[in-house]
Amino acid sequence: MARLVEDEIQLRTAMAAVSSLRKFLPAGTRTAAFTTREPGGDAVRLATSYNVDLVLIDAPPALADDDHVPDDLAALFEQSPADVAVLAGGEMRDGSGVFVPFAGGDHDWAALELGAWLSSATGAPLRLVGTRADPRRGQRDASRLLADASLAVQRVVGVDAEPLLVEATAESLVAAVEDATAVAVGISPRWRQEGIGDTRRALVRHAFAPTLLVHRGPRPGGLAPHETRTRFTWSLES
Numbered sequence: 001m002a003r004l005v006e007d008e009i010q011l012r013t014a015m016a017a018v019s020s021l022r023k024f025l026p027a028g029t030r031t032a033a034f035t036t037r038e039p040g041g042d043a044v045r046l047a048t049s050y051n052v053d054l055v056l057i058d059a060p061p062a063l064a065d066d067d068h069v070p071d072d073l074a075a076l077f078e079q080s081p082a083d084v085a086v087l088a089g090g091e092m093r094d095g096s097g098v099f100v101p102f103a104g105g106d107h108d109w110a111a112l113e114l115g116a117w118l119s120s121a122t123g124a125p126l127r128l129v130g131t132r133a134d135p136r137r138g139q140r141d142a143s144r145l146l147a148d149a150s151l152a153v154q155r156v157v158g159v160d161a162e163p164l165l166v167e168a169t170a171e172s173l174v175a176a177v178e179d180a181t182a183v184a185v186g187i188s189p190r191w192r193q194e195g196i197g198d199t200r201r202a203l204v205r206h207a208f209a210p211t212l213l214v215h216r217g218p219r220p221g222g223l224a225p226h227e228t229r230t231r232f233t234w235s236l237e238s
Contacts (some may be wrong), residue, residue, distance in 0.1 A: 002032040002046055003056070011035060040070045040072040047082040053219070054114065055080055057208035059088035064204040068195045077191070077215045078081040083110045085184075089207030095181035097162075101173055103143050110216035112149055115158040115184035124181040126153065126161040131168040138205030141165055170202040177203070183211040
C-alpha cells in the first residue's frame with residue numbers, strides 16, 4: 001500500500017500513517033509513501049510494477065457534493081489493475097463492527113473482501129447490510145444474498161458475518177452504520193454517469209468512521225463470484 005502526497009512536508013506524516021495501517025491489513029503487506037504531481041498516473045504505475053492488490057487514496061475534496069467523479073480519480077478507476085479504495089471519514093475507532101453495505105454488484109464483492117480482511121485483522125465484527133423486503137414491488141429481502149456472501153467470507157477469510165436488514169434508503173443506511181468501526185462499500189456501478197451515487201454521497205457526507213468506497217479492478221479477488229447473482233439496490237437512484 002502506498003500513499004501519494006503533494007510535497008515533502010507531508011511525506012513523513014504520510015509514511016507514518018501507512019505504516020500504522022499495516023497491522024490492520026493481511027500479513028506481508030508492504031507500505032510506501034512518495035511525492036507526486038501526477039497521482040493517478042503514478043498510482044497506476046505502482047500498482048502495475050509491484051503487482052499491488054489495493055490502491056488506497058484519500059477522497060478528493062467535495063466528492064460528496066459532485067454528481068461526477070473527478071477526472072484524475074476516474075482515470076485511476078479505469079486504468080488501475082488493482083482494486084481502488086477511496087478513503088473518507090475519520091480515524092479508526094472502537095465501534096460496533098466493520099459494516100459492508102452489500103447489494104451483489106462487482107464493486108460490492110471487492111468492498112466485502114476488504115471489509116472481511118479489516119474485520120479479521122482488527123477483531124471487529126463483520127456486519128453485512130442488505131435491504132428489507134418491499135412487498136409493493138414484489139421484491140424479497142436480501143438475506144439470501146447476504147448468506148451467499150457470508151459463506152464466501154467464511155471460506156476465504158475465516159470470519160463470520162452478521163446480516164443486518166434495513167430499509168432501502170440512504171437515510172436508513174446512514175443510520176445503520178452510525179456507530180461503525182469502519183465502513184466499506186462498493187462504488188455505484190453507474191459511476192461514469194452519476195458519480196459515486198446518492199447513497200454513497202450520503203455515507204461520505206455523514207462519515208464519522210473511516211469509509212472506503214471501493215472500485216473493483218480487473219484482477220480477480222478471492223471472493224469474486226463466478227456467475228451473476230441476484231442484485232439489490234438501495235434506492236432507484238443509487
